[in-house]
Amino acid sequence: MPKMAQTADNWETGCAMAQMRIKDIAAEAGVSPATVSRYLNNRPGQMTEETRARIAEVIERTGYRPRAAARNLRSSRTNLIGVILADIANPFSSAMLEGLSASAAARGCSLMTAISGNDPAKEAESLTRLIDAGVDGLVVNTCGGNDKAIAAAAGRLPVVLLDRDVAAGGVDLVTSNNRELVAGLVDALAAAGSERLCLLTEASDDSPVRRERAEAFADELSQRGLAGEVVTLVDGGATGAGRLDETIRGYAGKRLGLIAANGLVFLRLTEALAQLGPSLPAGLKIATFDDYPWNHVLFGGVTTAAQDTLTIAERVVERLSERIDVVTTTVGEAAKLAPKRIEIPGHIEHRASTSR
Amino acid sequence: MPKMAQTADNWETGCAMAQMRIKDIAAEAGVSPATVSRYLNNRPGQMTEETRARIAEVIERTGYRPRAAARNLRSSRTNLIGVILADIANPFSSAMLEGLSASAAARGCSLMTAISGNDPAKEAESLTRLIDAGVDGLVVNTCGGNDKAIAAAAGRLPVVLLDRDVAAGGVDLVTSNNRELVAGLVDALAAAGSERLCLLTEASDDSPVRRERAEAFADELSQRGLAGEVVTLVDGGATGAGRLDETIRGYAGKRLGLIAANGLVFLRLTEALAQLGPSLPAGLKIATFDDYPWNHVLFGGVTTAAQDTLTIAERVVERLSERIDVVTTTVGEAAKLAPKRIEIPGHIEHRASTSR
DNA sequence: CAGCGTTTTGCAACCGAGTTTTTTAAAAAA
DNA sequence: TTTTTTAAAAAACTCGGTTGCAAAACGCTG
Numbered sequence: 062m063p064k065m066a067q068t069a070d071n072w073e074t075g076c077a078m079a080q081m082r083i084k085d086i087a088a089e090a091g092v093s094p095a096t097v098s099r100y101l102n103n104r105p106g107q108m109t110e111e112t113r114a115r116i117a118e119v120i121e122r123t124g125y126r127p128r129a130a131a132r133n134l135r136s137s138r139t140n141l142i143g144v145i146l147a148d149i150a151n152p153f154s155s156a157m158l159e160g161l162s163a164s165a166a167a168r169g170c171s172l173m174t175a176i177s178g179n180d181p182a183k184e185a186e187s188l189t190r191l192i193d194a195g196v197d198g199l200v201v202n203t204c205g206g207n208d209k210a211i212a213a214a215a216g217r218l219p220v221v222l223l224d225r226d227v228a229a230g231g232v233d234l235v236t237s238n239n240r241e242l243v244a245g246l247v248d249a250l251a252a253a254g255s256e257r258l259c260l261l262t263e264a265s266d267d268s269p270v271r272r273e274r275a276e277a278f279a280d281e282l283s284q285r286g287l288a289g290e291v292v293t294l295v296d297g298g299a300t301g302a303g304r305l306d307e308t309i310r311g312y313a314g315k316r317l318g319l320i321a322a323n324g325l326v327f328l329r330l331t332e333a334l335a336q337l338g339p340s341l342p343a344g345l346k347i348a349t350f351d352d353y354p355w356n357h358v359l360f361g362g363v364t365t366a367a368q369d370t371l372t373i374a375e376r377v378v379e380r381l382s383e384r385i386d387v388v389t390t391t392v393g394e395a396a397k398l399a400p401k402r403i404e405i406p407g408h409i410e411h412r413a414s415t416s417r
Numbered sequence: 418m419p420k421m422a423q424t425a426d427n428w429e430t431g432c433a434m435a436q437m438r439i440k441d442i443a444a445e446a447g448v449s450p451a452t453v454s455r456y457l458n459n460r461p462g463q464m465t466e467e468t469r470a471r472i473a474e475v476i477e478r479t480g481y482r483p484r485a486a487a488r489n490l491r492s493s494r495t496n497l498i499g500v501i502l503a504d505i506a507n508p509f510s511s512a513m514l515e516g517l518s519a520s521a522a523a524r525g526c527s528l529m530t531a532i533s534g535n536d537p538a539k540e541a542e543s544l545t546r547l548i549d550a551g552v553d554g555l556v557v558n559t560c561g562g563n564d565k566a567i568a569a570a571a572g573r574l575p576v577v578l579l580d581r582d583v584a585a586g587g588v589d590l591v592t593s594n595n596r597e598l599v600a601g602l603v604d605a606l607a608a609a610g611s612e613r614l615c616l617l618t619e620a621s622d623d624s625p626v627r628r629e630r631a632e633a634f635a636d637e638l639s640q641r642g643l644a645g646e647v648v649t650l651v652d653g654g655a656t657g658a659g660r661l662d663e664t665i666r667g668y669a670g671k672r673l674g675l676i677a678a679n680g681l682v683f684l685r686l687t688e689a690l691a692q693l694g695p696s697l698p699a700g701l702k703i704a705t706f707d708d709y710p711w712n713h714v715l716f717g718g719v720t721t722a723a724q725d726t727l728t729i730a731e732r733v734v735e736r737l738s739e740r741i742d743v744v745t746t747t748v749g750e751a752a753k754l755a756p757k758r759i760e761i762p763g764h765i766e767h768r769a770s771t772s773r
Numbered sequence: 774c775a776g777c778g779t780t781t782t783g784c785a786a787c788c789g790a791g792t793t794t795t796t797t798a799a800a801a802a803a
Numbered sequence: 804t805t806t807t808t809t810a811a812a813a814a815a816c817t818c819g820g821t822t823g824c825a826a827a828a829c830g831c832t833g
Contacts, residue, residue, distance in 0.1 A: 083820055093783045098821055109780060129551045130489035131819035135788050139486065139551070141529075149515050150710075155505045158514075158702075162532045166542070171550050174530045176518045194497070194527050195485045331714050337473070354506075355711045358687050439790055448815050463810070487789035490818050757785055 081125045090119045099125060129356045131194060138389060142381060143175045143191035145184060147204035147225070151324065152353050153368065154202065157223065160374025162199060168382060170197070181206030188214055190282065198381040203227065205268060219384030221377050225271045231400050233384070235377045238404040239270060243277040243368040245409035246320050249364050251287065251344045254413040255318025258289035261330060262322040274322055274350070294326055316344050318415075324351035332358055347414045362412030380389045437481045439519065446475045450554050457483060463480045489551060494745060498737060499547035500530045501540060503560035504580070508709050509724065510558065513579065517556060518731025524738060526553070537562030544570055554737040561624060563687065575740030577733050582625045587756050589740070594625060594760040598722040599633040601765040602676050602704045606722050609642065609702045609771040611674025614638065614645035617686060618678045630678055630706070650682050674771075680707035686717055703770045718768030730759045 071273045083101075092112060099106055100116045119125070133139045142165050146154045158174065159317045160355060165172050173196055175187030178215040186208050191199060202213060208227040214220055222234040250258055252325035275291050282289045321327035327349040334342075349356065354368040380403065387398055422693045439457075443450040448468060455464065456472045475481070488629060489495045498521050514530065520683050521528050529552055530542030541563050547555060554575035559657060564583040571588045572574055578590040606614055616634045638645045677683035684704040696741075707710065708723040736759065743754055 072751045080515055093819075095822075097786080099782090102821080105823085108780065112781080126545075126549050128490070128819055129549060130486055130493070130495065131788090132821080133486035134490050134790090134819080135485075135821045137486070137788075149511045150508070152506070158534050159505050159534065162530065163534075166531070166539075166546070172530050173806095174514070174518065174528050175522070176515050178519075178792060180516065183522075189482075190527055192524070193482050193485060203763070259798095328710055328714060331711075335714060335717060353707075353711075354684055355687075355715075358684060358691060359711075359715075362689060448811095450790075451792080451814085452812060458791080460792090469812085484789055488791080489820090490789080490820090491791045493818075662774095 080128075081123050083125075083127065086123065086125050088118050089123070090115045092116065098340075106405075114226070125284050128196060131373055137195075140170045140198055141172050141173050141194070141196045142378070143194070143199040144172050145187050145191065145199070145201045145203070146174065146176050147179050147184070147202050149176050151351070153224075153324075153351060153370065156370040157202070157374055160371045161378060162380035164375045165230035168378065170378075179204040184213050185210055188250050190255045192218065197385045200377055200381065217405050219381055219388060221381045221384070223271060223373070226402075231268070233380055233403070235371065235373055235380065235403045236270070236403065237368040237407045239273045240277040240280075242350070242368075242407050242409070243274050243320075244281050246350075246366050247278070247287070248362070249348055249409060249411060249415040250318035250320070250346050251285065251400045253318065253417055254316055254344075255346050256288065256316040258287060258318045258320065260289070260291045260320045260322055261294040261326050264293045266323070271322060278320070294321075294329055316346075318346045319348070321347070321349035322355050324349070327351070327356075327363070328352075352410065355411070356410070360414045362414060364412045364415040365410040366407060367406040367410050376403055376405060428559070436484070437479055439481075440629050441531070442472070442475050442479065442481050445479070446471045448472065452706045458466055459596075470659060472489065488729070493745050495551045495553055497552045498524045498526050498531050498550035498734070499530050499555040500552070501528065501543050501547070501555070501557045501559070502532050503535050503540070503558050505532050507707070509580075509707055509726065512726040513558070513730055517726045520731045520734035524734065524773060528732075533560050536561040539639075541566055548574065556733055556737065575737055575744060577737045579729070580626060586608065589736055591758070591759045591761065592626070593724040593727055593729065593763045595629045595634075596633040598706070598724075599630055599676075600637050602706075602720070602749050603634070603637045603641070603643070603716035604702055604723050605765055605767060605771045606676070606702050607641065609674065609773055610672055610700075612644065612672040613701050614643060614674045614676065616645070616647045616676045617650040617682050618647060618676055619682050620649045620677070627678060634676070650677075650685055672702075674702045675704070677703070677705035680705070683707070683709075683712075683719070690716075708766065712766070712768070716770050720768045720771040722763060722765040723766050724763040725761050732759055732761060 069398070083097050084094045087097045090097065090112075092115070096108060096112065097116055098104070100108065100113060140162070144158065144161055146158065147157070148154055158172075162172055173191055173194060174181075175191060176185035181204060184204055187211055188199075188201075188207065192214060196218070198221070199214060200221055200223055202223040203211060203223070203225050208229060208343060210275070211220065211222075211227050212229055212231060220232055222232050226234050237270065247258060258277060258278075262275065267323075278289070278291065281287075321330050330347070330349075332342050334347075347360070348364040348366070350366045352365050356363045356365045380401065384398055438694055439453050442451045443453045445714060446453070446468075449533070452464060452468065453472055454460070456469060457480070485495070489758075490733055500514065500517055502514065504510055505514070514528075519570070527715070529547055529550060530545060531539075533540035533543055537560060540560055542564055542758050544557075544563065550571060552574070556580040557571060558575055559581050561581070564585060567576065567578075567583050568587060576588055580592050582588075582590050582592070603614060605672060615635075618631065634645070634647065639644075654697055675686065677686050686703070686705075690703075704720040704722070706722045708721050712719045712721045736757065740754055
């Protein structure tokens with residue numbers, strides 16, 4: 062029987078024994094560190110079943126775990142995915158984080174997260190901090206204002222954008238099919254009898270997503286020959302409530318249909334409508350983006366454009382993995398994968414707020 | 418002028434230049450790697466102001482960043498904090514994540530996050546995965562069922578529990594002062610004229626937090642001589658709605674006051690009440706834990722026990738840092754810090770639902 | 774049993790920064 | 804000018820796995 066490795070036993074406490082190194086395992090199993098390493102990584106050179114079993118036994122018994130830092134240094138791979146989120150308070154973001162976490166874990170990766178809170182400076186800082194930490198790739202839900210830095214990062218390591226694109230393009234992007242979702246909501250409102258539609262937006266949101274939704278909205282209206290407009294409901298202070306009142310009163314009794322461009326706008330809309338009563342004014346129909354749990358409850362259920370967050374997350378990680386594999390497999394020059402835009406279809410949850 | 422280091426320039430693209438190493442910087446600045454290292458870490462040996470400036474210039478110009486993996490290996494410190502969250506959909510968790518992220522960043526640390534989704538198996542897996550990744554410390558918002566594994570982890574590296582304790586104790590815990598919050602809500606309802614109070618709970622939630630709140634509730638009632646009880650509102654399916662109806666009807670007109678033990682329960686409560694009308698039935702007062710954005714909106718505003726998530730997050734990171742410093746500073750035996758329970762006071766948001 | 778191909782295994786050189794020790798140079802004192 | 808004191812920089816070794824190369828062990832055939 063091979064003698065106990067020096068560092069394995071701690072006579073003092075018996076509990077907090079010193080960390081074992083691969084060479085300790087090797088010594089105890091009577092093989093070389095290289096062999097243990099090959100065992101741990103399933104490397105080409107097959108080893109005797111007997112050797113394999115002996116190593117397995119020692120590792121099992123000692124509870125040995127290889128030190129990640131040493132591994133990273135040699136292989137320059139960390140199995141870490143960096144994630145930068147603009148606004149974690151948004152349920153879309155938290156659902157996304159859960160999905161990313163699961164998809165990454167399924168591939169043996171962990172997530173390093175940073176939250177910019179919609180502050181470009183923080184986002185830039187997170188970008189460098191995560192890259193410095195050595196993440197293998199980055200998922201960025203950008204708040205805007207760092208397009209150049211993000212593009213530069215994408216030139217240095219795999220980057221996949223989440224939901225929001227950068228102006229110049231050229232970086233992988235996974236997003237919902239916003240045009241279809243807008244069409245779906247317009248459908249629902251039109252079917253509910255709305256004659257004039259408003260898309261309610263937020264002044265501070267100048268993201269590509271908002272613009273895409275606004276464009277799609279305008280296109281849908283003209284294609285169907287419907288009347289309507291884009292209204293900035295949320296504009297810093299409480300001015301929005303007045304503006305909404307105006308909008309609603311202006312069209313009172315005229316079969317108005319409202320679409321909240323995101324969850325925050327919907328929240329404000331609800332606030333404003335609450336003064337009018339518990340159920341919707343007669344003839345008023347509403348629908349919203351972002352599937353908050355409260356959408357089931359308010360007004361007896363609000364028709365919602367729901368994004369398929371789980372699939373989006375899965376595809377993000379999948380695409381990132383592709384890029385990571387390419388980078389580690391091929392050499393510099395040939396490692397160019399063409400940027401790709403991936404749209405994941407969402408679906409419309411039809412609820413009471415757009416019933417006839 | 419010192420000649421360009423070999424790896425610094427890339428004639429091909431000019432953009433993706435090879436990573437520089439500390440020795441390249443040293444060569445270019447005409448000093449030794451050790452000197453650059455001392456510069457980077459502000460080590461004791463003072464160097465000539467001129468040397469310092471030259472190194473700074475080269476680092477600035479080349480955009481050199483030390484490789485974290487190499488650093489980690491040598492120092493066995495990663496500046497990574499592992500975070501395991503039970504349920505990210507809960508706004509408490511997402512707010513906490515934002516706070517932790519900010520507090521950690523302020524200390525130069527990044528967060529590695531894992532989400533258990535209230536699954537003990539996933540939690541256990543996350544525990545080992547994060548520890549294997551080499552985090553300096555762990556923040557755990559446990560879903561339960563892993564008390565032994567968590568205690569064992571706490572014996573190996575700094576661990577601070579968030580909100581939910583483990584049965585055996587012995588691990589640092591940061592939590593809200595739930596007893597005070599319960600007292601505050603009872604106060605608010607009593608002041609609003611409620612004569613009989615119900616604490617509405619969720620059957621599947623068997624956490625120490627729920628138990629603490631239930632106990633505090635019972636204590637408050639007996640101290641004030643108020644009538645009341647704990648009612649399980651949410652119990653898997655829709656049975657809860659019926660149970661609530663029963664409760665409300667049973668006390669109709671008797672000045673009932675309801676407290677939702679958490680946000681999910683409150684959501685179900687809202688659902689059930691929605692059928693009765695937009696505003697609360699006469700004489701019924703409600704209050705809830707968990708400060709969701711919707712609490713401002715529903716019923717004209719719902720009185721809420723709000724936790725001070727930012728402070729909780731800050732104290733968690735602070736405490737974890739203390740432990741990390743102790744571990745890295747002192748040797749094994751002396752590194753025992755007594756476990757500590759830190760309670761952060763929250764506050765009551767008084768809103769329309771408990772007005773007289 | 775020699776000869777040859779195949780697998781298993783060990784040696785030793787890494788990865789890149791940090792740290793201790795030694796050497797060299799410069800400044801101060803004699 | 805020479806010797807002593809002090810500081811700055813170079814060289815050498817460390818951290819703990821990984822990996823190219825080559826030697827050793829093994830199995831098979833003639």
